[in-house]
Amino acid sequence: MKNLTVISCKDHAEIGSVTAKLIAEQIKKNPNLVLGLPTGKTPIPVYQELCKMYDDGNLDCSQVTTFNLDEYLHRGKGDPDSYYTFMHKNLFDHIPFKESYFPNAKLYNIGRSCNNYDVLIEEHGGIDLQILGVGSNGHIAFNEPSNDISDMTHLVALTFQTISDNANKFYNGDINKVPRYAISMGIRQILKAKSIILIANGEEKAKAIYDTLEGAVTPRVPASLLRTHQDVTFIIDEKAASLLD
Numbered sequence: 644m645k646n647l648t649v650i651s652c653k654d655h656a657e658i659g660s661v662t663a664k665l666i667a668e669q670i671k672k673n674p675n676l677v678l679g680l681p682t683g684k685t686p687i688p689v690y691q692e693l694c695k696m697y698d699d700g701n702l703d704c705s706q707v708t709t710f711n712l713d714e715y716l717h718r719g720k721g722d723p724d725s726y727y728t729f730m731h732k733n734l735f736d737h738i739p740f741k742e743s744y745f746p747n748a749k750l751y752n753i754g755r756s757c758n759n760y761d762v763l764i765e766e767h768g769g770i771d772l773q774i775l776g777v778g779s780n781g782h783i784a785f786n787e788p789s790n791d792i793s794d795m796t797h798l799v800a801l802t803f804q805t806i807s808d809n810a811n812k813f814y815n816g817d818i819n820k821v822p823r824y825a826i827s828m829g830i831r832q833i834l835k836a837k838s839i840i841l842i843a844n845g846e847e848k849a850k851a852i853y854d855t856l857e858g859a860v861t862p863r864v865p866a867s868l869l870r871t872h873q874d875v876t877f878i879i880d881e882k883a884a885s886l887l888d
């Protein structure tokens with residue numbers, strides 16, 4: 644049976660505590676959980692809450708394996724603006740996990756790198772729980788609006804909208820500093836996760852959330868394709884939900 648749940652939260656902080664609680668419950672049920680993780684501002688309170696749980700002795704991730712959704716092309720360990728660095732700063736430097744993987748965006752042969760990532764995920768039995776944010780244009784991971792549904796891990800050219808969003812969030816508005824390409828898990832791959840949680844907060848996500856939940860199911864709004872999944876939960880604050888009926 645299909646399970647699509649929408650949980651509405653007061654604000655961003657509540658999204659953090661509700662989502663972290665759901666993740667912790669899954670880890671308790673299955674200490675060997677394979678967890679898919681996003682970057683961005685939205686998941687920061689989730690990661691803070693998980694760190695708090697760990698500090699209080701209420702969370703053990705020592706057998707949990709993580710796979711990040713994406714990485715900027717040519718970035719990785721040692722680059723201050725890589726997703727690798729972001730995740731270490733916000734989560735992995737604080738909580739020990741069994742293993743944490745990222746697409747290798749520094750490999751000369753990008754096709755091989757993408758394929759290696761897909762194989763690695765398969766070898767771990769696939770993703771049990773995938774956490775997602777959403778772009779203001781409805782993108783998930785770095786799957787931008789398109790006429791086709793992307794398949795597995797692949798190289799992506801970012802849209803102007805995403806470059807400009809990221810410039811404002813992380814590069815003081817300087818679009819010239821934002822990487823133009825990234826390696827991202829594909830949509831079909833994301834949809835293979837056993838369960839999915841998408842989190843969104845703020846007015847700037849209201850249109851994307853409206854299109855995702857009440858618009859057509861189409862790769863033009865990548866997040867809307869989540870409505871085809873068997874077990875998906877949307878955790879959104881009042882501002883992100885403001886255009887919903």
Ligand code: GLP
Nearest residue numbers: 681683684685776777778784785
């Ligand atoms: C980037 C990431 C996505 C993320 C999105 C929204 O494009 N690749 O995974 O969901 O930004 O980020 P934020 O949470 O900062 O709004």
